[in-house]
Amino acid sequence: xxxxxxxxxxxxxxxxxxxxxxxxxxxxxxxSIQVALGExxxxxxxxxxxxxxxxxxxxxxLPALTGHVSIDGVDVxxxxxxxRVNHGIGYVPQSKDVFPPLTVQENIEMGGYGFKGxxxxxxxxxxxxxxxxxxxxxxxxxxxxxxxERKMLGIAxxxxxxxRLLILDEPTANLAPLIAEKVLQGIVxxxxxxxxxxxxxxxxxxxxxxxxxxxxxxxxxxxKLDGSAEELRAIPDLGKLFxxxxxxxxxxxxxxxxxx
Numbered sequence: 001x002x003x004x005x006x007x008x009x010x011x012x013x014x015x016x017x018x019x020x021x022x023x024x025x026x027x028x029x030x031x032s033i034q035v036a037l038g039e040x041x042x043x044x045x046x047x048x049x050x051x052x053x054x055x056x057x058x059x060x061x062l063p064a065l066t067g068h069v070s071i072d073g074v075d076v077x078x079x080x081x082x083x084r085v086n087h088g089i090g091y092v093p094q095s096k097d098v099f100p101p102l103t104v105q106e107n108i109e110m111g112g113y114g115f116k117g118x119x120x121x122x123x124x125x126x127x128x129x130x131x132x133x134x135x136x137x138x139x140x141x142x143x144x145x146x147x148x149e150r151k152m153l154g155i156a157x158x159x160x161x162x163x164r165l166l167i168l169d170e171p172t173a174n175l176a177p178l179i180a181e182k183v184l185q186g187i188v189x190x191x192x193x194x195x196x197x198x199x200x201x202x203x204x205x206x207x208x209x210x211x212x213x214x215x216x217x218x219x220x221x222x223x224k225l226d227g228s229a230e231e232l233r234a235i236p237d238l239g240k241l242f243x244x245x246x247x248x249x250x251x252x253x254x255x256x257x258x259x260x
Contacts, residue, residue, distance in 0.1 A: 017067035020057035090163025097154030100143035111160030
């Protein structure tokens with residue numbers, strides 16, 4: 001099911017008919033999604049739906065068995081991970097998003113490993129301006145940071161390359177509710193997402209739909225539903241129907257109305 005309400009801007013990321021998996025066995029099948037610049041798009045689905053597999057196909061960690069991935073009109077389907085980074089992809093995985101033994105400053109510098117001199121300094125200043133809390137902690141080892149601070153550092157490190165597409169895999173995993181809200185609303189929808197295309201995988205669906213403008217639901221590796229965040233919030237049984245929950249209550253808060 002696809003809602004037809006509203007016009008979306010031209011896609012910066014265009015995933016068309018992609019199937020991908022392991023040992024040439026597809027986990028995601030014929031999936032198409034789009035993300036425009038200035039847009040936050042949420043990918044939802046129960047555990048095992050294929051969300052992370054889809055992300056790996058977009059970043060180049062896994063090959064596409066069918067379909068195409070385009071970035072800003074350039075077909076990157078046959079490109080490796082590093083070449084896709086050079087075409088504007090920044091990726092923050094759910095785990096292993098920082099180097100724990102290194103300081104905050106060293107982690108930031110690792111994100112800008114391809115830059116030197118004034119260019120590197122300028123990029124560091126941009127990142128620290130977005131995350132002043134990291135500036136005051138720049139000499140601390142990453143392993144000493146709180147969960148929210150570590151996620152902030154992981155995002156900051158990815159931003160050093162000035163990506164135009166930022167992919168975030170479960171950025172609020174293992175975070176307390178108030179910290180999770182701060183990460184999504186203050187960091188993702190705020191500075192990190194400004195002017196970029198943001199693709200977000202998030203289990204806290206109610207929070208994700210508050211910051212997203214569009215959402216896609218995957219189940220069993222296939223696209224089951226997509227629509228604007230407003231339309232998806234209005235489905236009273238969204239959790240029961242698609243997200244592997246007994247009721248929509250734990251997933252969506254304040255929903256009303258019904259789909260057409």
